[in-house]
Amino acid sequence: MVLFSCKREKQDVVGPGFISAPKGIVVTDFTTPDTAVNFVTDTAIFTATFPDVVTWILTIKGETSGATQEIRGTGSSMRAALTGTNNSITFFRAGEKVTATLSFFGTSYTTTTTLGIVKARNYASYGQFPNVGDFENPLLVEPQPPLYSPFWASFNFPTPIANESQGVDSVAIDYNGNPVPSVQGKKYYFIKGLGAQSQFVSGLQYFGPLNPILPSDPSTVWVNMYIYGTGDANTAVDLEYQEDDYNGGNGYHPTVDDAWVAHLTIDHKGWKLFSIKYTDLVQSSIAGQGDHGNHILEPQKLVSFDLVLLKKSNANSPVEVYFDFPIITVGGPFDPSK
Numbered sequence: 001m002v003l004f005s006c007k008r009e010k011q012d013v014v015g016p017g018f019i020s021a022p023k024g025i026v027v028t029d030f031t032t033p034d035t036a037v038n039f040v041t042d043t044a045i046f047t048a049t050f051p052d053v054v055t056w057i058l059t060i061k062g063e064t065s066g067a068t069q070e071i072r073g074t075g076s077s078m079r080a081a082l083t084g085t086n087n088s089i090t091f092f093r094a095g096e097k098v099t100a101t102l103s104f105f106g107t108s109y110t111t112t113t114t115l116g117i118v119k120a121r122n123y124a125s126y127g128q129f130p131n132v133g134d135f136e137n138p139l140l141v142e143p144q145p146p147l148y149s150p151f152w153a154s155f156n157f158p159t160p161i162a163n164e165s166q167g168v169d170s171v172a173i174d175y176n177g178n179p180v181p182s183v184q185g186k187k188y189y190f191i192k193g194l195g196a197q198s199q200f201v202s203g204l205q206y207f208g209p210l211n212p213i214l215p216s217d218p219s220t221v222w223v224n225m226y227i228y229g230t231g232d233a234n235t236a237v238d239l240e241y242q243e244d245d246y247n248g249g250n251g252y253h254p255t256v257d258d259a260w261v262a263h264l265t266i267d268h269k270g271w272k273l274f275s276i277k278y279t280d281l282v283q284s285s286i287a288g289q290g291d292h293g294n295h296i297l298e299p300q301k302l303v304s305f306d307l308v309l310l311k312k313s314n315a316n317s318p319v320e321v322y323f324d325f326p327i328i329t330v331g332g333p334f335d336p337s338k
């Protein structure tokens, strides 16, 4: 009888293209050439070399934002370029530190390095983005009595609404006592119905410029908005998109123009990205409030939009929402991971 022994360790192939790391793998040269990256103008490069062909996973995580992104590859070395996109609900943030972790299939071994962010990726170019739609500059969003904001109209100005509060905030605490983290940048917009109130609480209209002009085919257009909910099924939001059907150039007039609405129940907890296809919007059913246009979905005529906070059932119970980064995209929903 002849016994063959084979000392050479075979590499495990884990599914198509996934190769486990050799036992005891150590990587000593995982690095990034810069101490900080400007994601508006540049990419973050990470490099490493390995003792064998491996499948690697590079994950970056923002230490303040909690934003993440991941790249995978297979080879005996890696050179990965990260563009500041995120596959998480939150966005990477200017001024924060990022931890980059390199891990591998087939082992728990990891190695890390860090990088600063000078500027976060500019997502405004991903679609039609309103002025100050990141809500980072409250002076350009909130009324500056006796004037409106140049771009946004708060429904509680100049006539206040009882038991109601709205404006730009950061590090807020919701009425359940939970901190409201930022989803993009450091600030967001809030509307709160604090007590006894009718179904309608309040809203915010964007009436500033909307560029570029959207295509006329409504099946190619998506409206997107990040909304923070407290998990209260009493909370509803209407997103209302307003066209200039008649008296072109004179803007939206609710008695003669179309308003297209997404009726949203906000019973989720935390931040959520809502993306609605323009063809899934329904015409406003409120008499004299956007039910009078030509009844044709025409994104190229969009001139303004509203976010309206409503109570679904209990008029006496408080409700509140926070929102950020409304953007209208063409060809698909807003996708910050790409």
Ligand SMILES: [Ca+2]
Pocket: 133, 134, 135, 136, 183, 184, 185, 186, 187, 188, 324, 325
């Ligand atoms: Ca923001």
Ligand SMILES: [Ca+2]
Pocket: 243, 244, 245, 246, 247, 248, 249, 250, 251, 252, 253, 256, 257
């Ligand atoms: Ca009009």
Ligand SMILES: [Ca+2]
Pocket: 243, 245, 258, 293, 294, 295, 296, 297, 298, 301
């Ligand atoms: Ca129309």
